[in-house]
Amino acid sequence: MLTRAATEPGAGSAAPAADLATLFPDAGRVLEALARAPRRTVATAESCTGGLCAAALTAVPGSSRVMLGGIVAYSDAVKVDLLGVSPQLLRAEGAVSEAVALAMADGVRTRLGAALGVGITGVAGPGASERKPAGLIYLGVVDGRTSRVVRLADDGGRHGNRVAAVRAALRLLLEAAGVEQ
Secondary structure (H helix, E strand, O other), rough: OHHHHHHOOOOOHHHHHHHHHOOOOOOOOHHHHOOOOOOOOEEEOOOOOOOHHEEEEEEEEOHHHEEEEEEOOOHHHHHHHHHOOHHHHHHOOOOOOHHHHHHHHHHHHHHHOOOOEEEEEEEEEEEEEEOOOOOOEEEEOOOOOOEEEEEOEEEEEEEEHHHHHHHHHHHHHHHHHOOOO
């Protein structure tokens, strides 16, 4: 069922894409860098960002040349079933860990056949534990030969944490694509 706002004039305007372009200016740089090399494609596996990284990338016109797809894996079951993350790894490390971010990145890269996979997992907030506070986020990028991981640990509120995670993921992708920052 469509909400009233979705049926009003202007609901299909370009404003949301423009907002994403403003929030994530590196998305276009990532896509340009990947498009310069043959078969350089990307896929995303996201937990706490809920698809925001994929949305940032696909907001850029022409993104279909390099963006293959994404999986929002909020639950551990989806991480296991769709991304191939080991249940033993999840039990040992927890979903919010460097190892799981890398496993998600490699899983989406392998399953979707991309050159690069990015995995994002963390605690967006506000709910958190003492061991894993809000703002603790791990991002991994895997290309099949090398991997990179970043840990974020500043709590900027739910929205701020999600935005910071996507910005960091885009910077990792630029690094993996060989772009100096």
